[in-house]
Amino acid sequence: MPRSPKPLPERLRGRAFRRDEAAEVSDARLRRGDLWSPARGVRLPVARDGADDILRARALLIPEGGAYSHTSAAHLHRIPLPHDRDGVAVVHVTTPRGTRARRGRGVVGHQRRLVPDDVVVLHGAPCTRLLRTFCDLADVLTFAELVAVGDWIVGRGATGVMPARILEAIGAAELAAGRRDLLRHVVARLNPLAESPKESELRVLLEDAGFAGLVCQHRVFDRGEFVARIDLAIPGLRVAIEYEGDHHRDQRQWRRDMQRRRRLEALGWIYIPVSQADLEDPSRVIADVAAASGREPERVAPNCRIEAAARGNGRACCPEPLERTGNSGQRSGGRATAASRRSP
Structure with a gap:
């Protein structure tokens, strides 16, 4: 009968941690079956395998001042997304200009203007705010998919966002002219009564x-x-x-x-x-x-x-x-x- 793994230091138990936080823990211990690695250099208890657990764990690798963006931020905002772009299997990370963009397996890095007011913490992970996320999604979604996201944003009852606020965000965002026009046409087609x-x-x-x-x-x-x-x-x-x-x-x-x-x-x-x-x-x-x-x-x-x-x-x-x-x-x-x- 295999022996139970040696207990981890108390400060590492029940949460994700970087390898460099566990200098006193051997490589052999980190390879035991009670831990798994959602990304290189990160360990997570095997019982924590949900999408939010994975994003919280991978957030440990985001450079200071950076945040999840695009589909990964959309997931944290609970925006409905196409199944093949769930923002978890492949994560999008935006870092401020002057900070090296994250790159690696399963990571799409972006280097753009990003100030503290653009970022919010949701479900334990930093991500771009809702309307900034909507603008960023123009990089990865089709016109019809963007309309679906916009319908969800304006149709959330008391928490819905008026189209005028979305247009303000589009005007303030760092976008190429073509993307800005695209998003403005999307807003013109929104309907808050859509249910899916x-x-x-x-x-x-x-x-x-x-x-x-x-x-x-x-x-x-x-x-x-x-x-x-x-x-x-x-x-x-x-x-x-x-x-x-x-x-x-x-x-x-x-x-x-x-x-x-x-x-x-x-x-x-x-x-x-x-x-x-x-x-x-x-x-x-x-x-x-x-x-x-x-x-x-x-x-x-x-x-x-x-x-x-x-x-x-x-x-x-x-x-x-x-x-x-x-x-x-x-x-x-x-x-x-x-x-x-x-x-x-």
């Missing part, structure tokens, strides 16, 4: 295809009785567009979805479910929404041009914003004919 990142990405996709009149979280009633709240709706044409993530595969959820869809269709709504596959190859869903609304979609997605210009640090083109309507809580009920659901 994929909903936001779907809305941007459809707006870029030329569909106007999209309403987030549209409530449908039948003779005063609440029927459903639709992710994205074109109320005048009774087109309901719903993003269905993996949680819709749950049997109980699936049954509720079926009942809800049946009721909407009985009231004359055209129901279009959308999945991640549709976001990756949107041609079919665009064609289906076009068929349901009786029109041809536009063929150019203007934000592709904005984004391409920004990525090249050039000045982005500025297309006119698409026509949009305000969010509506209007009641819709009764059965619609095909003609009433089509544009003239």
Whole structure:
């Protein structure tokens, strides 16, 4: 039976520590199974393997005055991110000018203007403040993903941030002209009623295809009785567009979805479910929404041009914003004919 590891010095127990903090501890002891290394030169109790534990441990290697930024800061702010850019597997660290940027395996270093007021400590680790983080994310997210982040920032109820404050932060940030234009176009497209990142990405996709009149979280009633709240709706044409993530595969959820869809269709709504596959190859869903609304979609997605210009640090083109309507809580009920659901 293997012997239990020798206890660590009390000051090192239960927390992350750098190798140079444990000069009296042998290399053999540091290799025992009760410790693991989330980064070279750092040890952490094996029971502490969560994302926040890892970021706190790796923060021990951040140079003085530096902080987590980009997706790593977004994780600490609890901003929803794409799964392949969680800010933990690969960390982003920004250091002030004049301080060597962090480099190494699993680390992306940035050297930019960074003053103490730009930094906050969250969950035990230093990171850039919320709006600075939003600006930095333009380096690593697509236009639609940035809109999803912005929707989350402005839609957090009492803690939501007004778009005007975001625009002030963009104006004050150290950004290339193309990135600044990109972010300003993002702010113009924000909607605080969006309830998930994929909903936001779907809305941007459809707006870029030329569909106007999209309403987030549209409530449908039948003779005063609440029927459903639709992710994205074109109320005048009774087109309901719903993003269905993996949680819709749950049997109980699936049954509720079926009942809800049946009721909407009985009231004359055209129901279009959308999945991640549709976001990756949107041609079919665009064609289906076009068929349901009786029109041809536009063929150019203007934000592709904005984004391409920004990525090249050039000045982005500025297309006119698409026509949009305000969010509506209007009641819709009764059965619609095909003609009433089509544009003239």
